[in-house]
Amino acid sequence: MTPASPSDPVLNDLVDALDGRLVRAYDEDWDSARAPWNLAIDQRPVAVAYPAGPEDLRRILSAARADGHRVTVQPRGHGPAGDVSGCILVRTSAFDEIVIDERRRVARVGSGVSWGALLARLDGSGLVALAGSNPDVSVAGLLLGGGHSWFSRWRGIAACSIRAVELVDATGELRRVTAESDPELLWALRGAGGLFGIVTALEIDLYPAPDLFGGTIVFPASAAEAVFASVATIMADAPPELSIFFGLINLPDIEQVPPPLRGQTVANAEVVFVGTAEDAAPLLAPLLASAPVLADGTRPFTIGHLAEVAAEPIEPAATLEWTAAITSFAGGDEAGLGALARAFREATPAGLTVLGIRALGGAVAEQGADATAVAGRLDARYLAFAGSFLTGQGHADPEAVFGPLRRALAGSTLGLTLPTYLTTGQDLTHSFTPETLERLASVKRRLDPDRIFTSNRPLGPGSGSSSDTD
Numbered sequence: 001m002t003p004a005s006p007s008d009p010v011l012n013d014l015v016d017a018l019d020g021r022l023v024r025a026y027d028e029d030w031d032s033a034r035a036p037w038n039l040a041i042d043q044r045p046v047a048v049a050y051p052a053g054p055e056d057l058r059r060i061l062s063a064a065r066a067d068g069h070r071v072t073v074q075p076r077g078h079g080p081a082g083d084v085s086g087c088i089l090v091r092t093s094a095f096d097e098i099v100i101d102e103r104r105r106v107a108r109v110g111s112g113v114s115w116g117a118l119l120a121r122l123d124g125s126g127l128v129a130l131a132g133s134n135p136d137v138s139v140a141g142l143l144l145g146g147g148h149s150w151f152s153r154w155r156g157i158a159a160c161s162i163r164a165v166e167l168v169d170a171t172g173e174l175r176r177v178t179a180e181s182d183p184e185l186l187w188a189l190r191g192a193g194g195l196f197g198i199v200t201a202l203e204i205d206l207y208p209a210p211d212l213f214g215g216t217i218v219f220p221a222s223a224a225e226a227v228f229a230s231v232a233t234i235m236a237d238a239p240p241e242l243s244i245f246f247g248l249i250n251l252p253d254i255e256q257v258p259p260p261l262r263g264q265t266v267a268n269a270e271v272v273f274v275g276t277a278e279d280a281a282p283l284l285a286p287l288l289a290s291a292p293v294l295a296d297g298t299r300p301f302t303i304g305h306l307a308e309v310a311a312e313p314i315e316p317a318a319t320l321e322w323t324a325a326i327t328s329f330a331g332g333d334e335a336g337l338g339a340l341a342r343a344f345r346e347a348t349p350a351g352l353t354v355l356g357i358r359a360l361g362g363a364v365a366e367q368g369a370d371a372t373a374v375a376g377r378l379d380a381r382y383l384a385f386a387g388s389f390l391t392g393q394g395h396a397d398p399e400a401v402f403g404p405l406r407r408a409l410a411g412s413t414l415g416l417t418l419p420t421y422l423t424t425g426q427d428l429t430h431s432f433t434p435e436t437l438e439r440l441a442s443v444k445r446r447l448d449p450d451r452i453f454t455s456n457r458p459l460g461p462g463s464g465s466s467s468d469t470d
Contacts, residue, residue, distance in 0.1 A: 011047055014063040019052035020094060034089065036080035037136070040318040040390060041424060043080055045072070045089035052094050057198050058172040061452065064088050070454045073198055075112050075138035077316070079145065079420065079456050087454055092140075095200050102127060105206040106163065111140040111199045116307060123304025127206040130158035132420075133245070133270075135307035136314040140202055144193025145420035145457070146431070148383060150272040150306065151207070153240045153362030157378065157418070159190035160367065161205040167197035170448040174200070188443040191419060192428060194455030195440065196447045213280045214272040214309050215297035223291030224248055224267040224344075228337035230290035231269060231359065234283065236333075240362035241274035242283055245310065247356040248344045261294065265348070267341075270310050271298055318390040320351075322402040323421040325380035325414040333381075336412060340384070343404035350400035351388040358383040380414045383421060419457045427460030 015022045023033040024047045033048040046069050049060050064071050072087045074080060095110035098121050105127060109118055116135030122128065130149035132142050142149075147158030155161070165177045165186065175197070177185050185196065193199060219227050231246045238244075246269040253263035269287060273280040277300055284298070301308070329336025337357070344355045360380055367378075386405055388396045419431045428437060441459055444451075 008067065010063050010067040014047075014049075014059060017059050018049070018056050020056050021050040023048040023050070033091075035077065035316065036074060037077040037316045038080060038319050038321075038424075039316050040320065041080050043084045043089070045084040045087045048089045048091060050091050050093060054168055054174050054200055057090070057168040057200070060088055060090065061168070061170070061172055064452060065450075070452055071198065072454045072456070073111075073194060074456065075141050076114060076136060078134075078137050078141055080424075084454075090198060092138075092198070092200070097201060100125065100127075100206075102206075105208070107204050107206055109139045109202050109204060111138065111201060113139050115139055115142070119306055120304050122206070123302050125206075125303075126208055126210040128209040128212075128274075128303045128306075129204060129206055130155055130161045131303075131306055132158070133307070133310040134312045134314065139204070140193070140199050142420060143202060143204065144189060144191075144199065146191040146378075146418040147420050148358060148364075148418055150243050150309070151209075151274065152364050153243050153360065154274055155207055156363040156367050157191075159193075162186070162190055162202055163205060164203040165189050165193070165199055166201040167199045169197040170450065170452050184443055185447065188440055191431070192440050192455070192457070192459075194457060195444050195453060195459070197453060209274045209303070211276045211300065212272065212274060212303065212306075213277045213298065213300050214270070215299055215301070216295070216309060216311070217269045217271065217284075217287065217293060217298060218261065218295040219267040219269075219291045219293060221248060221265040221267055221345075224341040225334075225338040226291045227267045227269060227287070228341055228357075229334040230287045232333035232337055234286055235359040235361065238283060238361075242280070243272045243359070244287075245270040245356055245358045247354065248341060249354045250348060250352075258295070266294065267291075272306070272309055276300070320388040320390065320396055320398055320401060321423045322386045322398075322405065323417055323423055324384045324405075324409055325378060325417040325421070326357075326382040326384055326409060326412055327380050327414050329412050336408075339408040340405065343408040344386075346404040347386075347401055351390075351396035352386060352401050352405075353389045354385075354387050355405070356385045358385075378414075378416075378418060380417075383417065384409070385421070422457055427458040429460040431457070 051057050070087045072084055073090045075092045092112040095112040097110040099108040102125055114136055115131045118139055130151050132149055143159050143162055149158040167175055169175050179186055231244050248267050250265045251257050251261055388401045416431055
């Protein structure tokens with residue numbers, strides 16, 4: 001189905017009815033409105049809606065039903081994966097409420113709020129939320145997709161911090177979902193949250209963390225094997241308060257990169273520790289001794305500066321992405337991680353830009369998949385991510401870029417990963433077991449029998465519904 005034409009009377013009426021905005025293909029800002037964060041994905045919805053509140057959401061749902069469209073949500077454009085043709089794409093930027101209750105250690109967060117905005121509000125409180133590494137991602141987007149946090153080893157998969165969800169369901173009703181009101185729906189929202197309605201707000205747990213320490217340590221690329229082996233040894237018995245994301249990156253030759261590192265390939269270890277510098281020092285000493293240190297950015301910091309640890313790009317870019325959940329290596333972690341380092345070097349000429357590996361364990365390994373947990377669990381030792389940043393009119397062959405990594409991990413991957421780690425074209429069959437998928441499909445049939453809502457991550461075939469159903 002193509003984007004709406006000026007002659008579509010239902011959408012014409014919706015333009016007039018909304019307190020917010022509706023952008024269509026012939027509007028001047030169409031391309032910017034429809035674009036996701038990953039500019040390599042050319043998504044073409046019927047229209048893009050910017051609702052001002054729940055009443056606008058009801059109007060959007062009514063128009064979608066009248067015109068035979070479906071509705072999908074991308075709060076800030078991150079995580080697009082499926083086909084949005086035939087959909088009204090909803091941006092929830094106007095749902096920007098942030099209320100911090102320090103006494104109860106709870107935050108109420110609108111579905112359009114970014115992690116950067118929430119953490120800025122938490123700065124100085126001594127409390128943290130289960131944030132990821134990128135401040136531009138929405139709080140709702142990360143948590144409703146399961147979400148791996150800097151603090152997941154300490155407190156678990158990020159979705160478990162959800163206490164309550166407010167959403168507009170398929171009938172237009174504004175629901176408040178809690179463990180008491182609808183435990184099965186809350187379970188489903190903690191990991192498959194785009195399937196059942198349009199979320200307007202979350203209430204999430206906050207956790208006391210008066211001291212934080214961390215930053216990025218940079219090493220020569222030639223030392224990657226030694227650095228990776230050191231991280232594996234440290235994390236084998238590290239306290240859950242310690243998280244290390246490590247990998248290799250081809251740094252661009254741009255002004256934002258310090259001159260000694262500009263245009264270089266380096267190994268790095270990004271560290272977050274819930275505790276003091278004094279307590280972190282003995283944990284990190286073997287890592288600092290494992291190879292020559294080119295730069296050490298570790299320091300005490302407050303939660304409002306968490307994004308500075310990884311310093312991930314926040315401007316939209318065209319990227320190819322690949323992810324994997326690693327269970328174990330036949331030859332041990334040192335050999336397996338070393339093979340990944342060599343695969344990165346092999347793939348660099350084809351356009352591979354970055355390889356990132358997150359050590360799991362701790363609370364992640366302890367979580368179950370019952371009604372009080374997320375809609376799935378992650379039985380893996382590491383999460384791996386790789387990306388190729390495309391510039392200008394450049395293109396990259398995904399097999400040439402990611403094939404060496406896949407071959408290095410042959411027989412070592414779980415096959416399932418968090419929904420927030422899924423890439424283009426993948427659905428929830430790559431995140432959940434058949435039993436969990438059927439349980440989700442049952443909730444879907446109850447909440448959205450007409451399937452008006454489609455998600456960035458469809459349920460997929462074999463889930464008790466048709467192959468194009470989510």
